[in-house]
Amino acid sequence: MTRRRTPDHQITELARQLTHVKRPNPVLWLYHWRYEILAATLLPYALVNLVLWLGPIWSVVAFISAFNWVFYWRAARRHVRGRLRAIVVQHRLRTGFAGARICTMDGRRPAILWTRPVDGDIVVSLFCPAGIGFEQIHARRDLLAAACFATEVYADRHPKYASFVTLTVCTTPARHEPGRAASPGEVVPLRAHS
Template sequence: MSRWQEPQAIAELAREVTVVRRPNPFTALYHWRYEIGALLVVPYALFTLFQAVGPIWAAVVLFGVANWLFHWRSARGFIRDRLRSVVVQHRLRTGFARARVCTLDGKLPVILWTKPRGDEVEVTVFCPAGVGYERIEQRRALLAAACFATDVHVYRHHKRANVVHLSVCTARLRKDEDEDEVVFG
């Protein structure tokens, strides 16, 4: 090991033995915003519906809405894609912690936003000082495994150095019977 490589090796060792810090309460609330919203809105909406129309008509309305969502392909796809985005967010946070994509004092990158795009989920990540594009690019395979994805592509933000875009490819791998090659689809 040369004299110039020692600081990087020491920093890497320090990162490996550092305990990953828990997020502060506001960040934790932001991480669980969809689940907290569902826990607050769904019971209130059901209670209001039962109070407004009574239990029998409420059951009829709920059955009609569930049937309508089940048969409406666009709504079904929208719900599936949003649920997949939420799962990818949680899996990426776990992947960041386990792959040691953190600063030397244990701060993890913050996921700002996710949006589904076909078979991929686009994720915008804010990196604290000490974590950047190169660190996430090195850990792509571990992040893909954490997200149950086939691949993770990392892109730099066009204006900000501390913002990174990830494209998590969640397409299922299938194998054609006729050929021995793997096909995405």
Template sequence: MTHDNHVPELARQLAPVKRPNPVLWLYHWRYEILAVTLLPYALVNLVLWLGPVWTAVAVVVTFNWLFYWRAARRHLRGRLRAIVVQHRLRSAFAGARICTVDGRRPAILWTRPVDGDVVVSLFCPAGIGFEQIHARRDVLADACFATDVYVDRHPKYRALLTLTISTTAIRRKPGRAASPGEVVPLRAHS
């Protein structure tokens, strides 16, 4: 490698990672803000509408429904894991210096649970690509408490990537390692 190839990487390592603006910060914490504001509001209105005894009955029935119905419990656990993965990935992007030279990180467009894994759709600003994220998959996996992270390119748009955060070990063919130029296949197709 020549000296010119190291300059952008050095600049990326030395530049501070940008903090999100207030609107973006509100978007990052939208689920928590809604839980802290809407749940007490809904509970107070439920007490005013049904009364304290029937509200207690409704809350107990709802918790039992979520606890004993396996599909509801699995859906809630997957959704909560997807929310946690968003926060863990944002921190991992900053810690692993997966950012542009001016400090912008990839934007998480959406996360969704799929068969025990979490599929994350990313928009990468100019200066961040498949190679950068693929090279730091181990750091992202450690940050998300996962066994592996699979990276997939969008077939049409180079700025869009899909990460599959896998919590279960997958059998691989021995001696076959993915190189940064290859597309790593997804375990769960989006």
């Protein structure tokens, strides 16, 4: 009776699937939640100082004026909405990395370096630790899209450094060229280059 040998990459994938994803240390946890912590601490501080500086009536007038300015100015509204969506995408990607088991053998996930809104999409710059490659992220784009409530996630590797990957999270339907469909194994280029 001959035993069939399992290729090394299948054993590696099985080990990765059984690995527990590491929780961030307290400093990294504070960094992940920096926007929310700043909003919870600085907004009340700023409102109290505004009331002390202008008085209660003028501070209400200033707050309503600032709200209307952001609400009715289309570019400001688009900027605020894009930044808020970028913050949500960061959290959803971290959860998606854990759920899709895009991690090293010891449970480390890719680090999100920066997110920015570009023309309605969110461009995310990632640093992949040793053990995570572009191929892992590219193969699980559909899971990442589902985690981010997106229609599609495009992956692009850095031309010079293999540990840097750029994701474009598309929340709008993609415009396809008529008669051309991407094959499942094809590397899909970025929709909006940084």
